[in-house]
Amino acid sequence: MACRNMETAKQARDEIKAESKNPNLIIKYVDVSSLKSVREFAKDIIDTEQVIDVLIHNAGVAQGYFNRPTADGLEFTMATNYYGPFLLTHLLIEPLKRSQQGRIVVVSSKLYRYAGVKRDLSNINPLNYFSLFPVHLYNLSKFVEIMFTQELARRLEGTRVTANCLHPGVIDTGIWRNIPFPISLLFKPIQMCFRTPEEGARTTVYLTISPDVEQISGQYFRNCKVTELNQRVQDKEIQGKLWDASRVLVKLTEDDSRI
Ligand SMILES: NC(=O)c1ccc[n+]([C@@H]2O[C@H](COP(=O)([O-])OP(=O)(O)OC[C@H]3O[C@@H](n4cnc5c(N)ncnc54)[C@H](OP(=O)(O)O)[C@@H]3O)[C@@H](O)[C@H]2O)c1
Incomplete structure (x- = not known):
């Protein structure tokens, strides 16, 4: 398990160990918003593990309107x-x-539907992009995550690796912490009707362990079922351009693996 907050990571590890009786649970530090930290974490894993069965990209933030650079x-x-x-x-x-x-x-997330993505991809590093639409940066990030998954799945054809994405449902988690006061007061009772974190984890766990999905790749799941995506997010040409632009932005080198 890779986390940026080692205190909460330790608590989660101890809870999982106590319930599962599995002592082999290791926590490592990573700040996924930092390319340096991602590289250090990956090097540590490469140095210690021969095989990875599942890589789950779960970490996420939902900022309000505020673009800020790393x-x-x-x-x-x-x-x-x-x-x-x-x-x-x-x-x-x-x-x-x-x-x-x-x-x-x-x-x-199903909020991918509300992303503003230009065909020329001029806003994929949206430092100066402003929209009145709530959580537009989050929506954009969820849109490109789906594009990434589909392009990744195509590039992995012919290997034994699959790539799928999902909407976990609307869950009562820390992701809502940035809702501003006093809207947060009104929001609290609504939030209590959301899925619990355990319920929200079901589709992720399903995609991680179920034999049903061994042969499935490049799909979007909701409630453990393949679900239709809108046409806009499935544009293969834009997915390919996004991939190439992302390679440059994350500074991949000739020594790094190509997918
Ligand atoms: N909750 C919903 O209704 C909902 C709906 C659709 C999709 N999702 C997606 O579900 C995923 C999990 O979110 P959640 O709802 O469980 O929210 P959450 O409680 O806020 O959990 C997000 C997790 O991401 C970690 N994280 C954030 N930034 C990180 C960074 N730079 N490096 C490493 N870890 C980082 C957080 O670590 P800290 O503990 O250090 O903050 C936290 O453990 C996200 O991808 C979110 O977009 C959630």
């Missing part, structure tokens, strides 16, 4: 939700290929 010059929400996972996937692809059946699972 030390790498990437917009923060996009760096956390998309660019970090894009880089990490490249750096860990070889041990995934060594698995009997490697799986990459991307936790996206």
